[in-house]
Amino acid sequence: MPPVRWRIALVAGLIVWLYAEILVRLFAQWMTDRYSSHGLLVPIFASFVLWQNRGRLKRLRIAPSWTGLPLLILALALLVVGVRGVELFTSRTSLLTLLAGLMILLGGTLAFRAVLFPWAALFLMIPVPAIIIQRVTFPLQLFASRLAAWVLWNLCDVPAFRDGNVIRLAQMDLQVADACSGIRYAISLMTLAVMYGYLLEKRNWVRMSLVAASVPAAISANILRIVATGLLGQHNPEWAKGFYHEFQGMMVFVLALIMLFIVHRVIEWIWQPRQGNSPQSRPTEESMPVYKPSATQGWSPHFVVAMILMLATALGLQFSQREIWPARQPLSALPSQIDNWTSTEDPLDQDTLENLGHGEFVQRSYSNASERQPDIDLFVAFYPTQKFGDTLHTPLHCLVGAGFTPVVREVVRLDGPNGPFRVNRWVAAKGDERHLVLYWFQAHGHQTPNEYVVKYLLIKDAIQLHRSDGGLIRFMTLMYQGESPDSAQERIMRVAAHLLVPLDQSIPR
Numbered sequence: 178m179p180p181v182r183w184r185i186a187l188v189a190g191l192i193v194w195l196y197a198e199i200l201v202r203l204f205a206q207w208m209t210d211r212y213s214s215h216g217l218l219v220p221i222f223a224s225f226v227l228w229q230n231r232g233r234l235k236r237l238r239i240a241p242s243w244t245g246l247p248l249l250i251l252a253l254a255l256l257v258v259g260v261r262g263v264e265l266f267t268s269r270t271s272l273l274t275l276l277a278g279l280m281i282l283l284g285g286t287l288a289f290r291a292v293l294f295p296w297a298a299l300f301l302m303i304p305v306p307a308i309i310i311q312r313v314t315f316p317l318q319l320f321a322s323r324l325a326a327w328v329l330w331n332l333c334d335v336p337a338f339r340d341g342n343v344i345r346l347a348q349m350d351l352q353v354a355d356a357c358s359g360i361r362y363a364i365s366l367m368t369l370a371v372m373y374g375y376l377l378e379k380r381n382w383v384r385m386s387l388v389a390a391s392v393p394a395a396i397s398a399n400i401l402r403i404v405a406t407g408l409l410g411q412h413n414p415e416w417a418k419g420f421y422h423e424f425q426g427m428m429v430f431v432l433a434l435i436m437l438f439i440v441h442r443v444i445e446w447i448w449q450p451r452q453g454n455s456p457q458s459r460p461t462e463e464s465m466p467v468y469k470p471s472a473t474q475g476w477s478p479h480f481v482v483a484m485i486l487m488l489a490t491a492l493g494l495q496f497s498q499r500e501i502w503p504a505r506q507p508l509s510a511l512p513s514q515i516d517n518w519t520s521t522e523d524p525l526d527q528d529t530l531e532n533l534g535h536g537e538f539v540q541r542s543y544s545n546a547s548e549r550q551p552d553i554d555l556f557v558a559f560y561p562t563q564k565f566g567d568t569l570h571t572p573l574h575c576l577v578g579a580g581f582t583p584v585v586r587e588v589v590r591l592d593g594p595n596g597p598f599r600v601n602r603w604v605a606a607k608g609d610e611r612h613l614v615l616y617w618f619q620a621h622g623h624q625t626p627n628e629y630v631v632k633y634l635l636i637k638d639a640i641q642l643h644r645s646d647g648g649l650i651r652f653m654t655l656m657y658q659g660e661s662p663d664s665a666q667e668r669i670m671r672v673a674a675h676l677l678v679p680l681d682q683s684i685p686r
Contacts, residue, residue, distance in 0.1 A: 191487040192272075199259075199260075200272075202265070203216070206304055212360065212361055215301075216302040219301045219302035223298050226295040226375070237291055239288065240284075242282065242479075245280065245281025248274055248277050249278030249483060250278075253271070256272075259271055261639060263645040265306075265565075269303045273296065273303075308568075308628070326339040326344045328400070329346075335407060348411050349411075362433055366434070367388055377441070387437060390436075390437060390440045499643065500643050500644065502646070506682040506683045507683065511539065511557070511680070513541070518546075518553065520544075523542060533558060534567025535565065538556075538557065541555050542555075552655070556649075558648060558649045564645050571628050572651050581606065583614075585603065588602070594677055601617060613653070614653045617649075618647065620647030621647075621685075621686060623638075646685070
């Protein structure tokens with residue numbers, strides 16, 4: 178085998194060794210995750226761009242540069258943190274950082290510049306972190322449901338009342354779920370806008386305009402879908418479910434593509450493209466036939482250093498300690514009877530379970546049998562591992578989506594069996610009612626009200642303790658007219674105080 182080919186094979190083999198499991202899970206997410214299905218097209222598109230420019234790439238000047246070494250070291254460090262700290266986004270982006278470092282280290286900065294666009298496009302194949310998706314999805318859900326309800330009532334003469342992210346119609350309740358927020362279409366359409374702009378447009382400012390236009394186009398088309406679903410549901414609720422609902426989703430994407438095409442045609446009509454304006458048509462240094470065979474022969478120090486670093490990282494990860502799953506009590510073992518309070522299970526629906534992911538959950542209401550008092554609602558989510566992407570998140574989206582509006586948000590201290598700890602305390606309004614909500618995150622002996630702190634603790638403990646389990650605890654109760662938050666909290670603690678020790682056994686320290 179010629180020297181260049183066996184060196185390429187050796188580099189590719191080490192990359193596969195380092196990233197095989199990560200790539201397999203990424204492919205599985207493309208196949209199953211509604212937010213990431215476009216990812217499969219991205220490496221195909223990047224490969225096409227490289228193939229399209231194969232003639233120019235063969236004539237590149239190969240000039241290995243040590244400036245790629247810091248990128249290579251950074252990539253391997255990110256990989257170790259991502260794998261040991263069960264942070265999927267970090268481990269996936271480390272692959273692209275590694276490719277950039279290798280290209281510069283072994284080929285030079287000019288070689289990397291020649292493949293900069295297809296390399297950058299590969300970032301579109303990496304799913305957006307869940308903590309960001311949740312932040313973006315929630316306001317888009319409310320915006321879409323608010324505008325769709327206004328259109329149904331004012332323009333379509335259909336009585337529609339919005340309650341959080343639920344549009345209440347005469348014949349049915351229409352829930353604007355995560356998939357109906359528009360973010361699903363926006364991410365996919367943005368990816369297609371990049372491909373469309375590259376293939377059919379030569380002006381970079383127009384390409385960027387098309388990418389920017391893809392977001393409002395996707396959101397607008399999605400709002401039209403919600404309105405259409407509401408109109409169909411008024412005549413026959415079955416038309417808003419199953420096959421009809423999925424078919425409407427496909428039509429929304431087609432409509433968004435048509436909007437993007439119209440935007441492109443309007444731009445072309447106003448600003449006529451000039452002939453020969455293609456950036457690829459201008460001669461550049463990279464396209465000159467200055468190939469130097471001597472730069473790719475033999476055991477170059479750049480190649481040796483890269484192989485040693487990659488091999489050492491692969492061996493270190495291969496023999497590192499596997500994740501530990503400590504013994505624990507199931508959440509179902511939490512006491513169902515506390516003094517005069519008796520619990521009733523409130524099973525979660527299938528859509529909620531799919532959104533929560535793979536974990537163990539309990540939702541129940543504690544009622545006082547001896548005196549008339551508002552129920553104490555308990556929700557606990559526990560994830561034995563968070564290495565596959567299912568993770569803890571704030572209950573804000575669930576509460577506001579159900580029609581609650583937080584009017585007071587503060588952090589208070591509770592007395593626990595292991596000392597005081599801080600929790601979130603919200604007063605949430607729904608119509609004329611007010612509810613008090615207490616919630617916190619708990620894992621490995623840590624109790625914190627902050628979802629970003631719990632993310633940091635997850636990464637730290639996954640590296641140090643080889644554990645990625647964790648839980649969320651939420652208590653909630655209806656407040657009396659004029660009742661203070663302290664009084665409602667005292668009522669919650671009559672039940673919660675008896676559950677803190679069992680929770681330590683179900684969410685192990």
